[in-house]
Amino acid sequence: MYIPDYYEFCCRVNIVAGHDALEKIPGLLSAMGANNPMILTDKGVKAAGLVNILVQAVEKGLTIKCIEDDVPPDSDVNVVHRLARIYNETGCDSIIALGGGSVMDTAKGINILVSEKSDDLMQFTGAGALKRKLKPLIAVPTTAGTGSEVTIIAVIADHEKNRKMAFASYFLLPDAAIVDPRMTLTLPPHITAATAMDALAHSVEACTMLSKNPLSDAHAKEAICLIKTHLLDVIANPSNKEGRLALATAATLAGVAFSNSMVGMVHALGHSFGSVCHIPHGSCMAILLPYGLEYNLHKIEDRMGELLFVLAGPETYTKTPKEQRALKTIAWIRQFNQDICTATNGMHATCFKDIKDQDQNRRVPEEMLPDIALTALGDGAAFYNPEDTDYDDWLMVAKAAWEGVSLDRTKIKIG
Amino acid sequence: MGMEPTEFTFLCRTKTSFGKSALDHLPFDLSSMGAHKPFVLQDNQTSESHCTKPLIQAFKESEMTLGIYPALDRECPVDMETLKNCYQLFTDKGFDSIIALGGKQVVDLAKVLNMAVSWGPEALETSHEHSVGAPPLVPLAYVPTTAGDGRETDCSAIFNGKRFDLPGLAPDIALIDQSMMARDTLNNIVNAALTCLAVSCETLALSKNPPARAYAATAVGLVMTPLFALLNKDTYSDTTIFPNNKKDQYHLSCLVHASAITGYLITNVRSLIGFKMGNAMPKSCFASPGRAMLVVLPAILEIFSNTDSDMDLLLLNLLGQDAFCTIPSSQHGVTAIQTLRNILNNLYGLSKGAIPRTLADAGMNSGKMDIYFKAICQQEFDVDPDKIKAILIHSFDGQPMAQG
Amino acid sequence: MDTFIEVKPQKKIFQRIYLSIMLWFVGRAIQAASRVDEQVKNEFNTMPDNYTFSLGAFPHGPYMVIGKDDNGKVRYLGSDIEKQPVDLELTLKSMAHFFLLFTFMESTPTANSRDRMCVNGDVPPACAAVRILDIVQVYLLPKFIAKLAIKRYPRWSFKRHTLDRALVLIRTLIGF
Numbered sequence: 003m004y005i006p007d008y009y010e011f012c013c014r015v016n017i018v019a020g021h022d023a024l025e026k027i028p029g030l031l032s033a034m035g036a037n038n039p040m041i042l043t044d045k046g047v048k049a050a051g052l053v054n055i056l057v058q059a060v061e062k063g064l065t066i067k068c069i070e071d072d073v074p075p076d077s078d079v080n081v082v083h084r085l086a087r088i089y090n091e092t093g094c095d096s097i098i099a100l101g102g103g104s105v106m107d108t109a110k111g112i113n114i115l116v117s118e119k120s121d122d123l124m125q126f127t128g129a130g131a132l133k134r135k136l137k138p139l140i141a142v143p144t145t146a147g148t149g150s151e152v153t154i155i156a157v158i159a160d161h162e163k164n165r166k167m168a169f170a171s172y173f174l175l176p177d178a179a180i181v182d183p184r185m186t187l188t189l190p191p192h193i194t195a196a197t198a199m200d201a202l203a204h205s206v207e208a209c210t211m212l213s214k215n216p217l218s219d220a221h222a223k224e225a226i227c228l229i230k231t232h233l234l235d236v237i238a239n240p241s242n243k244e245g246r247l248a249l250a251t252a253a254t255l256a257g258v259a260f261s262n263s264m265v266g267m268v269h270a271l272g273h274s275f276g277s278v279c280h281i282p283h284g285s286c287m288a289i290l291l292p293y294g295l296e297y298n299l300h301k302i303e304d305r306m307g308e309l310l311f312v313l314a315g316p317e318t319y320t321k322t323p324k325e326q327r328a329l330k331t332i333a334w335i336r337q338f339n340q341d342i343c344t345a346t347n348g349m350h351a352t353c354f355k356d357i358k359d360q361d362q363n364r365r366v367p368e369e370m371l372p373d374i375a376l377t378a379l380g381d382g383a384a385f386y387n388p389e390d391t392d393y394d395d396w397l398m399v400a401k402a403a404w405e406g407v408s409l410d411r412t413k414i415k416i417g
Numbered sequence: 418m419g420m421e422p423t424e425f426t427f428l429c430r431t432k433t434s435f436g437k438s439a440l441d442h443l444p445f446d447l448s449s450m451g452a453h454k455p456f457v458l459q460d461n462q463t464s465e466s467h468c469t470k471p472l473i474q475a476f477k478e479s480e481m482t483l484g485i486y487p488a489l490d491r492e493c494p495v496d497m498e499t500l501k502n503c504y505q506l507f508t509d510k511g512f513d514s515i516i517a518l519g520g521k522q523v524v525d526l527a528k529v530l531n532m533a534v535s536w537g538p539e540a541l542e543t544s545h546e547h548s549v550g551a552p553p554l555v556p557l558a559y560v561p562t563t564a565g566d567g568r569e570t571d572c573s574a575i576f577n578g579k580r581f582d583l584p585g586l587a588p589d590i591a592l593i594d595q596s597m598m599a600r601d602t603l604n605n606i607v608n609a610a611l612t613c614l615a616v617s618c619e620t621l622a623l624s625k626n627p628p629a630r631a632y633a634a635t636a637v638g639l640v641m642t643p644l645f646a647l648l649n650k651d652t653y654s655d656t657t658i659f660p661n662n663k664k665d666q667y668h669l670s671c672l673v674h675a676s677a678i679t680g681y682l683i684t685n686v687r688s689l690i691g692f693k694m695g696n697a698m699p700k701s702c703f704a705s706p707g708r709a710m711l712v713v714l715p716a717i718l719e720i721f722s723n724t725d726s727d728m729d730l731l732l733l734n735l736l737g738q739d740a741f742c743t744i745p746s747s748q749h750g751v752t753a754i755q756t757l758r759n760i761l762n763n764l765y766g767l768s769k770g771a772i773p774r775t776l777a778d779a780g781m782n783s784g785k786m787d788i789y790f791k792a793i794c795q796q797e798f799d800v801d802p803d804k805i806k807a808i809l810i811h812s813f814d815g816q817p818m819a820q821g
Numbered sequence: 822m823d824t825f826i827e828v829k830p831q832k833k834i835f836q837r838i839y840l841s842i843m844l845w846f847v848g849r850a851i852q853a854a855s856r857v858d859e860q861v862k863n864e865f866n867t868m869p870d871n872y873t874f875s876l877g878a879f880p881h882g883p884y885m886v887i888g889k890d891d892n893g894k895v896r897y898l899g900s901d902i903e904k905q906p907v908d909l910e911l912t913l914k915s916m917a918h919f920f921l922l923f924t925f926m927e928s929t930p931t932a933n934s935r936d937r938m939c940v941n942g943d944v945p946p947a948c949a950a951v952r953i954l955d956i957v958q959v960y961l962l963p964k965f966i967a968k969l970a971i972k973r974y975p976r977w978s979f980k981r982h983t984l985d986r987a988l989v990l991i992r993t994l995i996g997f
Contacts, residue, residue, distance in 0.1 A: 003638035005671070008436030008935040013429060017628060020424030033584075035550015128910075128941030133451030135553045168944065171449075172432070212934035216638060217433070220631035228422070228627075244421065251422045255627055264934075311738050320742040380867070380945025385933050390973035417973025438917060442936070445879050445914040476830040478837070478916045480880055483828045506825055 004305075009215035012172060013258045015141075015152045019181035019251055021243060024056055027098065027140055028063025030178050034138040036096035038065050040089050042109050043100040044073040047144050055184050056100055056142065067092040077104045079123055079160045079167065082111035089116050096138035099176070100185075103150040106141055110156035110174045113139050123158065129170040141176035144185045146249040147197025147284055149204055149257015151179035181254050183246035191237045192349035195342045196284025198233045198249055199350075201225060201256040203268050203287035206335075208259035209309060210295070210302045211266040211386045218263035221255045226312045228252035230338070237345045266387035267378075268294035271399060274377035275354065279366045285351055288339055292332045293399050294387075296409040300416055301388035303328045310334065353406025371400045390417050427628035429681045430587045431559075431570055435674050439594035440471055443516075443558060444479035446590055450556040452514035456507050457485045458527050460519035463562045464488035466599035468518060472560070484512055489519075495526045497577055500533065507534050514556040517588070519599075521565050528574035528586045531557050541579075551585075559588035562599035564609030564672045566707065567616065570680030587684065591677045595663075595670035603647065604655035604704060606672060607772065610644045611764075612695075612707030613675040615714050616682050618757065619691045621731040622718050629686050630730060632678050637734040639675035643668035648767040655704075655771060688799060690717050694808065697793040702779040704771075711761060712773055715754045716811040719818045720804050728753040735760075751817075758815060775815040783813055836920045837883060841900065843923045844876065844885035846993060848897035850957045851887050853992030855895035857985050861956055864949040865895050874909035874942070874950050875902050878919040887950075897996075909942030911950060925969040929955065960989045 018026050031037060043053055048071045057066065070085055089097070089112055099109035114126050117136035126132060141151035156169045189197070205222035208214065228248045236245035271294070272286035295306060307327030311319040313334050322330045342350045351357045354366040366374075375396035378384070384391050395415070402409045434442055447455060459469060469485060476483060486503060489495060506512075507530065517527035532540045535554040559569055570591050574581045613636055620626075620633035646668050647659060660666040683692065694717075695703075695710030703709040722728055726746070732753040733741045744752050764772040773779040781789065790806055798805060811818055854861040870891045877884030886898040886907065898905065913919040918937040921927040929951065932938055940947045955971045968974050 003635070005639075006436065006935070008434075008439060010432060010434045010442075010936050012432035013628075014432075016426060016428040018426045019422060023424075033549060129939045130449055130941065133449070165943065170939075212930060213936075216635040217631065220634045221628065223634075224627045224631050247423075248421060251627055255631070258628070308738065311742075316738075316742040316746075319738065380948050382940070382944040382948060384948065385930065385951070390971075415973065415976070436935075438921065441915040441917040448880065473828055473830050475915070475917070476828075477833050478878070478881070479830065481830075483830070485826050485828060487823045487825060510827070 003216050004214065004219070006215055009213070011215060011217040011262045013152055013262070014172060014175050016178040017152070017181065017254055018178055019247065019254070021183060021247065022059075023180045023182040024059035024142070024184065027060045027178075027180060030140060031064060031096055031138055034096070034177060036138045038067045038094050039096040039098045039140070040067055040085075040092070040094040040112075041069040041098045041100060042073060042085065042105055042112070043069070043071045044075070044102075044105055045071050047071070047101045047105070050144075050188050052100060052144055052185055056098070060098075067094045073101065073105050073108045075104055077107040077111065077156075077158045079111070079158050082108055082115065082123055082158055083121065086112045086115035086121070096140070098140045098142060100142045100144060102143065102145045103148040106143075106148075106150040106176075107156040107158055109139060109141070110169065111158045113137055113174075114169065124167070127167045127169060131169070132171040132173040134173065136173050139176045140178045140180060142180045142182070142185060143250070143253065145189065145197045146186050146194070146246070146253040147200040149201065149253055149260065151176055152254060152257040153261045155261075179254055181247070181250045183243050183250055186246050186250055187241065187243065189240070191240060192346045193284070194240070194249070195233065195237055195346055195350045196282055196288060197253065198229050198284075199288035199291070199339070199342070200284040201249075201253040202229050203272075203291045204256035204260040204265065205229070205252075206291060206309065207265040207268055207294070208256070208263045210298065210305045210388070211264055212388055213263040213386050214305070215263055218259040222259035223312050225252040225255040225259065226309070228255075230313055234341060234345055237342065264386040265383050266294060267297060267384055267391055267399070270381035270383040270387070270391075271374070271378050271396060271403075273381050273383070274374045274396075275366065275400075278370055278374045278377055281354070281357060281365060285357065288342070289351060289353060289403050290399075292335045292339075293403045293409055295328075295332050295335070296411060297395070297399055297414060298388045299328055299332075299411065300414070306331045354404040355406065366404060368404060371397060371404060374400050389414070421625070422627050423625055425626040425629075427626055427685050428584065429628075429632070429685070430584070430589065431591050431677070431681065432589065433674070433677060434590065434592045435670070436594070439592050440475040440560070440597065443560075443590070443592055444476055444481055447481070447514050447556055447558065450514070450589065452556045454482050454484070454512045455514040455516045455558070456503070456512040457483050457516045457518055458503070458523045458530075459485070459488050460491045460523050461488040462491055462599050462601065463519040463523075466562065468562050468597050468599055471594070471596045472516070472518065483516075484510060489522060489526065491520070491522060495522060495576065500526065500529060500576070503530050504533050504538065514558070516558045516560060518560050518597075519562050521568050524559055524569040524588070525574045525576055527557055527559070527588075529576040529581065531555055531586070532581070554585050556590075557588045558590040558592060560592050560594070560597055561673045561677065562597050563601040564606050564613075564669065564676040566609055566612045566705075567676055567679030567683050570677045571684045587680070593670050593674045593677065595666040598660050598666045598669045598673070600658050600660070602655060603653070603657040603659060606647065606659060606669065607644070607768070608705030608707045609676045610640050610672050610707070611711050611772070612705070613672070613679045614640050614644070614760075615691050615695065615707060615710030616679050616689060617675075618714060618731055618735075619689055619717065620682050620686050621734060622728050622753065623688075623721055624686050626686060629682055632681055634730065634734050636675045636678040636682070639671045639678070641735075643671045645763070645767070648764070653768050653771065690721070690798065690800060690808075693796040693798060694793055694805070697796050699781070699789065699792070702776075702781050703773070708772060709779070711757075712776060712779065712815075713808050713812045715757050715761075715815070716808040716818065718754050718757070719811070720807060722750055724750070732756065754817070761815070776809070776813045781813070786810070786813075833916055836916050840878070840916065840919055840923055841883040844883055844900065846961065847954070847957060848885040848887060848899075849996055850961055850989060850993040851953060852895055852897040852996075853989045854953070854957050854960060856992060857988045858956060858960075858981075861953055864953050865889055866893075867949050868946045872909070872946065873898065873905060873907050874911065874946065875907045876911045876954070877902065878913045878916040909946050909950060910940070911947065912939050912941065913937055914939065925966055928970050928972070930972045957989075960986050961993075
């Protein structure tokens, strides 16, 4: 077991999982002295009928003060301010955030304002502005991917000033994360695949980056086991409730892992593809994961070798000579991506040039790659990457991932 | 591998910090919780080992004032008078956080003091009602100086004969710095390690709670090497004092970390049969509940594990990846249990018989099994009493059930 | 000890002096490198004008403050963090951790991975600031020490290793 010279681990979220986890929300809130929640969600979640399921599960034990579904895909400071006013005007005492990353971030932003009795979110940017517990917040994720129900970060955009504000504090953690498979039962196969690969990327990076520690490794390995065991089956049988619970659990465990050991270049470059070309985050993770591992191979060979055991099983691990295990891990992930692509009838891309819009135009034109490389320079995830990265490195990896060819490792500058 | 999740909950309020220069994080961590004036509780073992020195050193440049209460006597239970003194000092002098430096006794006092200063002294009478919707407790940092039995980091406190069980009681921070390891007897250290090993192994084998299994896997890894390193000295004696050098300090800090995890597991895995049985075993026979827990564990796993794959994670963490791969999957269960028996045998040998392998080694009388059984059944078990009896019988001489 | 005592731990005089001197050098070196080194100039160009960042220890320093004025000129603004608003704060969580960093017992990536540092401000300029610090460390330190401090020792041209290095060092000493 690898024990670093120093590490920290914290997950103060009450993880409540099960086929009737939603029904436990009233009890959780009342133990915190709250009974009048605001339900926060987005229009996509509402249209999928998930709000109705939540309301039916909790309405007997709570007085739902308002249901707000006007959260944009990219959380916005004006929306946060408006919803905080509604929270106060309607006499809410808690928030139930039902949705993905943007809803979670918006909920965290609202919670800051209503708890600190402020109307200016800007005062609380950065790490260390919050010094005390906020009002109750329950997170109900509706994708099995981002893990934002267990992270200490919220990123909220100020579109007028064209900047993103980051908030970081243990006090931003939700009081509880509700992992209920009913929330992901209707996810289409290709989105199930993308979000699960996001969780896989979280787990693999958590195990291989500079901040790795035994507790995050253990959580990540549990997540990896669940994803590799259940994902293809859930894609083939979307109504498989046990499989859905397993994937949702994996996503939360992966979130716990990466929020304590951080992520690296896969996420840095993935964020850039996402912000420049608006490629869904999960798709970016799935494509970039083998490339990040290839780039860092010379620094993390042993760690990657250990991961082969978790990914491919003891038999493959034993039969693979030690010096080939790391490469086999990368090959396994590539093959897994390919299997998912087949299972989703080609909707899960294995390289960026294959991602096309409705008119069959490439969503990532090759000429955008320099911009993507430039954007990656400004992503903090690179700090935790084992090997250093400059503009040329980002461009090299982006090009290989675009093309769908293996990285030319002879061109990697070794630190 | 192993268990598929069904229904579970897991909550660990404590931030764990472990390693080099960990103590230097404490002022920042307290400040980030709005605290600037910590009240320090310690015991005599801590003060004899001069553990407040590195603590004060860590607070240099922090502009924080520490209030250091006189050391508590580890051998004497803390009385109401002490609590009142602490409460008075805390409130009169405007402290805003608590640092518990030491072991279980100090932490119990810290938790109870926390309730009193945060919710008022009357909260000690009506703690449960007070906790609903109550303001948060003041920040509590636990800085262990020796390995404990897990109660330090769980959600309970025992004071003046009364037990308090509240989710908010767990410390906000468990900070393990090897420079803070106080001198303690091998007996105490081994007892803590065995409790941790028993609780973690049972969790790995029988729990369907993935976060609990993750913590348990880490704990097993933290215990195994240091435990055998500390025991592998030329002469074993319960009263041998550790640590004696930097390597001992590091090993001890790993065990302390593992015992902190024990607390998280006890709080979250309510169905730990070995834990409950161990705590109900006669104190005349077992130097600590942890030794009893480990003795009964093989029989518990034989009875309660359903399939070989249930034992995968346990076997993996006991043997390591490479050795695990040499065992056919159909033999995982029996190998895991045999590995535990081998560990018991090794511990027995290294300790010159002080650590029992079986109930018979511990001096339990086979003719008094019914008496032991009745005592154990006073604990709340959600299992068939016949199975508890079977565990006792098969743990008496340590025979595998297939043979016995 | 059998009485209750209040202890206000003192200062770490030696560490404070050492770190203050090191930060003075590094601050002036950053100013110098911004005039000499193309890569440092490009990194500062990604920051807006009138932007300041600081590097220091919690809770009260020592600090180094670097600012870019509205003409794009980069200056070392001294050690007083109160004098002007700071847009980006790179803070080590204790002076002890800062000392580990500036005695190269922990490299910058190691300090980061061990949660010794926290960042308040926008992330892209923080990334640029860290890259600037890395470059300046390469200029100031002999290779065998610089390699302890940064993730990857860069492959520079002969001119950059010699002439540019000399210019940076001279400008650091002169303060121009």
